[in-house]
Amino acid sequence: MGKVYNTVYLSIRRKLSVLITGGNGSLGTELKKIFPSALTPSHQELDITNKKNVIDYIRNHDFDTIIHAAALTHIRPCEENRPLAWNTNVEGTKNLVDAVLDKKKDIKFIYISTACVFDGHTGMYKENSIPYPENFYALTKLIGEYEVNRLPEYLIIRTNFVAKKKWPYPRAFVDRFGTYLFAQDVSKGIMDVQKENLYGYVHIVGDKRISMFELAKLTTPEIQPMTINDYTGPRLTMDMSLDTERWKKYRISDPQ
Numbered sequence: 001m002g003k004v005y006n007t008v009y010l011s012i013r014r015k016l017s018v019l020i021t022g023g024n025g026s027l028g029t030e031l032k033k034i035f036p037s038a039l040t041p042s043h044q045e046l047d048i049t050n051k052k053n054v055i056d057y058i059r060n061h062d063f064d065t066i067i068h069a070a071a072l073t074h075i076r077p078c079e080e081n082r083p084l085a086w087n088t089n090v091e092g093t094k095n096l097v098d099a100v101l102d103k104k105k106d107i108k109f110i111y112i113s114t115a116c117v118f119d120g121h122t123g124m125y126k127e128n129s130i131p132y133p134e135n136f137y138a139l140t141k142l143i144g145e146y147e148v149n150r151l152p153e154y155l156i157i158r159t160n161f162v163a164k165k166k167w168p169y170p171r172a173f174v175d176r177f178g179t180y181l182f183a184q185d186v187s188k189g190i191m192d193v194q195k196e197n198l199y200g201y202v203h204i205v206g207d208k209r210i211s212m213f214e215l216a217k218l219t220t221p222e223i224q225p226m227t228i229n230d231y232t233g234p235r236l237t238m239d240m241s242l243d244t245e246r247w248k249k250y251r252i253s254d255p256q
């Protein structure tokens with residue numbers, strides 16, 4: 001009898017119900033394809049900076065996994081509007097964590113973090129490497145990780161990706177590096193690791209360390225090179241390449 005009960009229980013558990021924040025962003029757009037039945041509230045429907053809105057939304061909707069991809073993501077706006085970056089990336093994450101704790105349900109919290117939590121001086125950072133952010137965006141993402149650490153069941157995914165589309169600038173850095181993937185490859189990685197029931201920190205990374213210029217060239221053959229000497233602005237993480245001791249590496253998908 002117990003065995004039958006367990007089988008039924010497990011098959012119910014496998015029908016994953018997912019809430020995705022940031023569903024209209026680069027990664028969120030791809031996550032929605034992988035999790036087509038997920039709840040994907042817009043920024044207006046679920047403003048993570050509004051504590052009451054977050055508590056009400058989480059109380060009134062049923063799901064067993066949350067993929068938290070909403071954030072203020074660009075380095076310059078985060079530096080120029082630190083209060084907004086803090087409210088979105090730190091307080092917004094805290095609001096979601098508090099609401100999940102308040103719900104008193106077994107919910108798995110998947111937080112999308114970044115390779116930029118590391119200093120970028122050496123590259124190939126592993127899950128247990130020591131973070132040291134170079135800019136305010138990266139600092140807020142790191143503090144967000146510690147908010148998520150308060151939960152009993154969490155998965156912090158550090159990664160580095162771009163949308164598979166024309167490079168949005170005329171030039172790209174030849175001296176900034178990463179183990180880049182396209183957003184759709186990262187979504188697939190997120191699906192894989194959540195199926196494996198991994199918890200804690202996991203890096204979802206590409207199998208090759210390449211420059212941003214090489215990455216841009218995949219979708220935009222006419223892209224022109226630039227170096228850090230051509231740039232003015234907030235400090236950048238120069239080598240964002242990640243290694244992993246906990247998961248497999250992915251091949252970046254064909255740009256066509």
Ligand SMILES: NC(=O)c1ccc[n+]([C@@H]2O[C@H](COP(=O)([O-])OP(=O)(O)OC[C@H]3O[C@@H](n4cnc5c(N)ncnc54)[C@H](OP(=O)(O)O)[C@@H]3O)[C@@H](O)[C@H]2O)c1
Pocket residue numbers: 021022023024025026027028042043044046047048049068069070071072073074088092112113114115141159160161162
């Ligand atoms: N892109 C990268 O290179 C990269 C690398 C590593 C990790 N990450 C992390 O991956 C996640 C997704 O990045 P992405 O590039 O897909 O981001 P993105 O394209 O900039 O999208 C961010 C999303 O967050 C939403 N958002 C912003 N403020 C919000 C708020 N107060 N309440 C609710 N939603 C809000 C935005 O909605 P609106 O557009 O409607 O405002 C948008 O849908 C982020 O957590 C980012 O830190 C990104």
